[in-house]
Amino acid sequence: MSTSELSKERTGRPEEIKAVPVRRPGRWIAAAIVLVIAASIARSIVTNKSFGWHYVGQYLFDSRVLHGVLVTIELTAASMVVGIGLGVILAVMRLSPNPVLSGASWLYIWFFRGTPLLVQILFWYNIAALFPHGIGLGVPFGPDVVHYTHTNSLITAFVAGLLALSINEGAYMAEIVRAGIISVPEGQTEAAQSLGMSRIQTLRMIVLPQAMRVIIPPTGNETISMLKNTSLISVTAYAELLYATQEIYDVNYQVIPLLIVASIWYLVMTSVLYVGQYFIERRYGRGFSRAQQASMRARWLGFRHETGAA
Amino acid sequence: MSDTMVKAENVHKRFGRLEVLKGIDLEVQRGEVMCMLGPSGSGKSTFLRCINHLEKINAGRLYVDGELVGYRDDGDKLHELHEREVARKRAEIGMVFQSFNLFPHMTALENVTLAPTRVLGVSRDEARRRATELLERVGLGDKLSTYPVALSGGQQQRVAIARALAMQPKLMLFDEPTSALDPELVGDVLDAMRQLARDGMTMIVVTHEMGFAREVADTVVFMNEGVVVESGRPDRVLSSPQHERTKSFIAKVL
Numbered sequence: 001m002s003t004s005e006l007s008k009e010r011t012g013r014p015e016e017i018k019a020v021p022v023r024r025p026g027r028w029i030a031a032a033i034v035l036v037i038a039a040s041i042a043r044s045i046v047t048n049k050s051f052g053w054h055y056v057g058q059y060l061f062d063s064r065v066l067h068g069v070l071v072t073i074e075l076t077a078a079s080m081v082v083g084i085g086l087g088v089i090l091a092v093m094r095l096s097p098n099p100v101l102s103g104a105s106w107l108y109i110w111f112f113r114g115t116p117l118l119v120q121i122l123f124w125y126n127i128a129a130l131f132p133h134g135i136g137l138g139v140p141f142g143p144d145v146v147h148y149t150h151t152n153s154l155i156t157a158f159v160a161g162l163l164a165l166s167i168n169e170g171a172y173m174a175e176i177v178r179a180g181i182i183s184v185p186e187g188q189t190e191a192a193q194s195l196g197m198s199r200i201q202t203l204r205m206i207v208l209p210q211a212m213r214v215i216i217p218p219t220g221n222e223t224i225s226m227l228k229n230t231s232l233i234s235v236t237a238y239a240e241l242l243y244a245t246q247e248i249y250d251v252n253y254q255v256i257p258l259l260i261v262a263s264i265w266y267l268v269m270t271s272v273l274y275v276g277q278y279f280i281e282r283r284y285g286r287g288f289s290r291a292q293q294a295s296m297r298a299r300w301l302g303f304r305h306e307t308g309a310a
Numbered sequence: 311m312s313d314t315m316v317k318a319e320n321v322h323k324r325f326g327r328l329e330v331l332k333g334i335d336l337e338v339q340r341g342e343v344m345c346m347l348g349p350s351g352s353g354k355s356t357f358l359r360c361i362n363h364l365e366k367i368n369a370g371r372l373y374v375d376g377e378l379v380g381y382r383d384d385g386d387k388l389h390e391l392h393e394r395e396v397a398r399k400r401a402e403i404g405m406v407f408q409s410f411n412l413f414p415h416m417t418a419l420e421n422v423t424l425a426p427t428r429v430l431g432v433s434r435d436e437a438r439r440r441a442t443e444l445l446e447r448v449g450l451g452d453k454l455s456t457y458p459v460a461l462s463g464g465q466q467q468r469v470a471i472a473r474a475l476a477m478q479p480k481l482m483l484f485d486e487p488t489s490a491l492d493p494e495l496v497g498d499v500l501d502a503m504r505q506l507a508r509d510g511m512t513m514i515v516v517t518h519e520m521g522f523a524r525e526v527a528d529t530v531v532f533m534n535e536g537v538v539v540e541s542g543r544p545d546r547v548l549s550s551p552q553h554e555r556t557k558s559f560i561a562k563v564l
């Protein structure tokens with residue numbers, strides 16, 4: 001019997017299968033337990049007066065809090081920009097055949113990943129103690145070209161925070177960027193070189209754009225961590241979001257409501273970043289997957305879209 | 311301008327202690343097509359990569375269009391070339407790889423226009439015009455804005471050929487351009503290469519396509535363990551090989 005005869009016999013669509021689904025009592029029990037716990041937490045949140053919900057409402061849009069939000073965004077953005085820049089430079093140094101460059105990069109990463117961020121912040125904030133006679137830029141052991149007599153006027157709380165956060169971030173970004181660069185097949189570099197492109201052109205136009213696919217998801221996570229880590233800057237009495245709320249509760253003693261205000265704003269900002277990350281990832285996934293429209297819902301359910309190489 | 315496009319004199323290449331090329335001597339004349347055959351690991355790819363400055367040779371002399379490859383000779387000493395000069399020389403040599411190596415984040419057209427605009431400084435419009443023409447010539451006029459993932463292997467390889475040709479090279483190197491392709495896709499790529507040979511391009515082609523070698527090549531070179539075992543006109547090398555190693559290899563491939 002030939003294939004065409006076979007298919008002719010099968011023109012009628014068979015009956016739709018209606019099977020009895022397997023019973024899964026475990027799922028129902030687990031769901032019930034979770035619901036009970038959630039209900040009791042919700043009840044406590046609503047009934048416990050200490051949450052002070054009306055204070056939360058009162059201070060959520062307080063001008064000092066809003067200013068803190070703004071400062072937090074500024075600090076996050078500035079630190080990420082500088083941190084990513086440092087990370088790219090350090091990653092390229094790390095991959096350089098020059099042992100001095102790669103060694104220096106290794107040392108940097110080792111130091112800044114190996115010490116707590118809070119300690120680094122305190123260091124930068126107190127840098128004046130290290131250089132009481134000011135800071136200058138010039139030839140080692142020679143005269144300064146630029147000189148600031150008052151270290152504290154140069155290293156303000158904002159600059160100290162920016163330095164601490166971005167320099168620390170540079171170390172983490174360096175590892176992320178390096179992993180991205182390594183993920184690009186060597187054939188890409190060779191093809192670019194065989195066309196007469198310089199090393200810098202190859203890095204900028206061929207390697208980094210492809211490395212982005214690997215670099216962006218962890219960078220999104222880094223940005224979210226950065227946003228939260230800016231709260232550590234509150235130890236230097238710099239008016240970012242957490243410190244702004246602290247200043248308010250130092251006066252009115254409504255500690256919990258104001259911490260809730262801060263948390264709400266942190267959650268709002270991180271949620272916005274999640275959405276941004278989704279769109280940026282989609283942009284850089286171009287040319288890597290035939291089905292590019294992985295839905296937001298699928299991502300939230302925890303699926304990673306396939307990124308099979310070309 | 312000399313008539314010799316590529317000249318190898320006793321070329322040696324080592325990777326650490328592994329000697330891969332053990333004294334290659336050959337010449338390719340302008341407008342000639344040379345096909346290289348040989349078993350895996352015999353050093354064919356390495357030799358092509360040396361011609362394109364992707365590897366530095368350790369001994370001997372290698373010339374492209376009368377100029378020393380990778381070094382400058384001032385009479386008594388060799389000086390390594392600066393990266394910029396190496397890049398400039400690479401720009402004059404087209405290379406097509408077994409695995410295509412198209413840039414996956416760019417469309418077919420962008421793949422072809424990138425180097426002319428960025429390396430040669432051709433204007434965007436001029437580059438697009440020429441790229442479109444080249445892509446049409448290899449039968450991909452309708453794939454200009456397609457990304458490589460959405461192209462078949464054969465189409466990708468033809469884009470890669472167009473990309474190399476867009477630099478108006480004086481020499482084209484092909485490293486097993488059809489080895490990664492399904493049999494039914496090989497024909498289109500070989501057609502594009504045949505056309506190129508007819509247009510007078512100087513080509514060195516590493517391939518196991520005996521039919522192509524027989525029809526298009528001016529010279530066939532058989533390599534084994536880092537040396538040229540046998541070379542000559544295709545009918546002679548392919549039909550009546552002199553050397554034992556060549557005989558057994560050709561018997562196996564056919």
Ligand SMILES: Nc1ncnc2c1ncn2[C@@H]1O[C@H](COP(=O)(O)OP(=O)(O)OP(=O)(O)O)[C@@H](O)[C@H]1O
Nearest residue numbers: 325326328330348349350351352353354355356357
């Ligand atoms: N970068 C490298 N470092 C060390 N060894 C290498 C390198 N490149 C090639 N080789 C070695 O050189 C030898 C020749 O390799 P080459 O790729 O030139 O062979 P080929 O003739 O092209 O083989 P094939 O037909 O499999 O492509 C092989 O033994 C290979 O392992």
Ligand SMILES: [Mg+2]
Nearest residue numbers: 354355356485
């Ligand atoms: Mg090879």
